[in-house]
Amino acid sequence: MSFFNFFTEEIAIDLGTANTIIIHNDKVVVDEPSIVAEDRSTKKIIAVGRQAMLMHGKTHENIRTIRPLKDGVIADFHAAEQMIRGMIRMINYGNRLFTPSLRMVICIPSGITEVEKRAVKDSAEHAGAKEVYLIHEPMAAAIGIGIDVEEPMGNMIIDIGGGTSEIAVIALGGIVCDKSIRVAGDEFTSDIEDYMRRQHNILIGERTAEKIKIEVGAAITELEDPPEDMAVHGRDLMTGIPKEIKVSYVEIAHALDKSISKIEEAILSALEMTPPELSADIYRTGIYLAGGGSMLRGLDKRISMKTKLPVHVAEDPLRAVARGTGIALKNAHRFPFLMR
Numbered sequence: 001m002s003f004f005n006f007f008t009e010e011i012a013i014d015l016g017t018a019n020t021i022i023i024h025n026d027k028v029v030v031d032e033p034s035i036v037a038e039d040r041s042t043k044k045i046i047a048v049g050r051q052a053m054l055m056h057g058k059t060h061e062n063i064r065t066i067r068p069l070k071d072g073v074i075a076d077f078h079a080a081e082q083m084i085r086g087m088i089r090m091i092n093y094g095n096r097l098f099t100p101s102l103r104m105v106i107c108i109p110s111g112i113t114e115v116e117k118r119a120v121k122d123s124a125e126h127a128g129a130k131e132v133y134l135i136h137e138p139m140a141a142a143i144g145i146g147i148d149v150e151e152p153m154g155n156m157i158i159d160i161g162g163g164t165s166e167i168a169v170i171a172l173g174g175i176v177c178d179k180s181i182r183v184a185g186d187e188f189t190s191d192i193e194d195y196m197r198r199q200h201n202i203l204i205g206e207r208t209a210e211k212i213k214i215e216v217g218a219a220i221t222e223l224e225d226p227p228e229d230m231a232v233h234g235r236d237l238m239t240g241i242p243k244e245i246k247v248s249y250v251e252i253a254h255a256l257d258k259s260i261s262k263i264e265e266a267i268l269s270a271l272e273m274t275p276p277e278l279s280a281d282i283y284r285t286g287i288y289l290a291g292g293g294s295m296l297r298g299l300d301k302r303i304s305m306k307t308k309l310p311v312h313v314a315e316d317p318l319r320a321v322a323r324g325t326g327i328a329l330k331n332a333h334r335f336p337f338l339m340r
Contacts, residue, residue, distance in 0.1 A: 008130070009093060009100040012329040013084070014107055014140070014322035015120065017069045018162025018185055018292065020049075020087055021319060023326035028319060029091045034162075036083045037065045045079075048086030057205040071182040072109035072137075072164035073116040077123060084127040101130040105329040105338065107140045107321055109164045111180025117339075134339040135328050136175060137161070137321055138168030141290040144324030145314045149173050149337075154278030155285055158267065158303075159321060160293025162186050165263050167270040169278055173337050177273040183262045185293045188213055195255035196234065200245050204234035213296075218249040219260050220298035227297070249297065260299070264306045271307065286310030290320035 012023040015034070022030035032049030039046050040062050047055060056065045068080035093100060104124055108117060117134060124132045141159045142149050149155075150173040159166040162185040168178040192209040196202050204212075216230045229246045236243045267287075274282065286309050289300055295318070300311040314320040328335055 007100050008103055009091075010103045010329050011088070011091065012105045012322065012325040013124075014319075014325055015069065015084070016162055016321075017067070017072055017164070019318070020083070021322035022087055022091060023322055023329075024091055024093075026326060026330075028322065030087050031319075032087060032090075034069055034083065035065055035067050036079050036086065037063055038079070038082075040064055045082045045086060048083055049090075053207075057207055070163060072161065072180075073112060074119040074123060077119060080119075081123040081126045084123055088127060099128070102128055103131040103133075103329075103332075104129045105133045105135055105325050105332065107135045107137045107325050109180050110136045110138055110166050110168055110175060110178045111164070132340075133329075133332060135325060135337065136166075136168070136178075137164075138166045138175060138178060139170065139337055140321045140324035140328060141166075141314070142168075142170050142288070142324065143327050144320035144322070145288050145290060147288070153285070154274070154281035156270070156274075156282045156287045158263075158287060158289050158294070159291040160184050160263065160289070160296075160299075161291045161321075162293075165266065165291075165293065167266055169270065169274050169282070171278055171281075173335065176275065176278060177270060179266045179270040179273075181262065181266045183259050183266075184291075185213075187259050188217065188256050188293070188296070191255050191259055192217075192252060195251070196232070196247075197237070199251070201237045202232070202234040202243065202245060203237055204232060208232065208234060212247060212252065216247060216249045216252055217256065218253040218297040219256065219302045221250045221253045223249065223298050253298075256296075260302065264303065267303065267307060283309065286312055288312050288314060290314040290317045292318050 014021040020034045033053040035052045037047040037052040066079040068076045074080045138157045142157045154171045165184045169176045189209045229248045304311040
């Protein structure tokens, strides 16, 4: 067996709607946006990840940028396969004469159908994986935060990613009740685009909206440490000429209000489904937030005010799921919740 192990490399992939992270030997080796650029005439992939992101929204008719995942699941099978392949190529395995065979653990949203699960598995196998294990995102997030998931103790995890928000109550190494909604980072971004168009009569692209979300995004209108106003450039809808406006975090909090309310409703409905013994545990342990969406300023406070429970944000929330996937990979033989 050890001889074959020499030819096998183990990698953990957090295949996200917005970012894909690959962990190899306990280190994050790839952390790139989930996007590819293809040449329309030859159908060849010309850029993957960050390089493709720089082209996003700036292409001419011969190049198109594709985001292979939508709402946490694969929307474009061919592009997803090429993206996984391209990102695996970025890993440096040291002095290897030939490409090793790969064992992978990939995380998937908990509200995913069998067909969508199959698509993830197939695209990983096409990209060169010998063995593919799947793990649910909230489970991976819980492990990444450092919770002992196999204890008879209830923990509530909220993973707000790019495409989906996953809310799950975990005990005894399994998901007791979960709620997966397709309101997350991408939805926030498009809310900001809509708001700019309605309120300021200015058209901005997806990348600019994303930048606004990161720089001045907020979930509540009163922050203790408010970010400075941001200058936004876009196209004036009246004149068609590029112009600049200043945007404050209060405006963005108003723009995101509806979507955040949807997430709050989902949290409340997940709490309603929780068995009473586990509810008692959650009252003591509180709620854990992970995923990029949990970095929105004041979101923990807002959820805490709504649920009257303590809310903890994971350290480095963007990589919590990937970290958990990496730990699951090392204990693949021990964790019964990994799916083959």
